[in-house]
Amino acid sequence: MQIIANVGIAKSNAVIAMSEARKYDFDKAKTLIKEAHKAMIVAENAHMEIVVQEAQGVQHEFKVLFMHAEDQMLTCQTLMIVAEEMIAMYKKMKILEEK
Template sequence: MARSHFVEAIREGRSGNYQKADTLIKAGEEAYNKIHQVHFSLIQKEANGEIFPFSLLFIHAEDQMLTAETLKIMAAEMIELCKTVVKGKTG
């Protein structure tokens, strides 16, 4: 879900809907923070000696989380770039 919010934020920013883009960024951050907490909890448990079997599903979920993190950074940068380009055209 976080990933989808960030992609949609980029689309809204490209269309000039910056308020909607900001709302989507915030929604994406909330979703990302939830998955990050679960991920961090699993890392803590493993650091304390609990063993978790790795599965394809877990690896896929981690990959999606890392993709969302990258998209979060890119979405914020791309929206700012859109604002700069528009400002340059009208300013």
């Protein structure tokens, strides 16, 4: 659940960051993306603990919930990349509008 909860925080922050960038509030967008990255680190560390345990021979029963957590984590990682690109795009749009 730690993975899902933190990925949810990261995803929400990334989406809100794009919205703030669209309003040209780049400081808020930057803060939200930083918070998204912090939450993703927590999720990725929780995920890595499970992967390391399996590599060390610990047998985990396959759970659909873990598969869902991984799916959410990978989707959010992609969304965060897109969000950062969109923020950069909005910054360039603002510069062009000001000319």
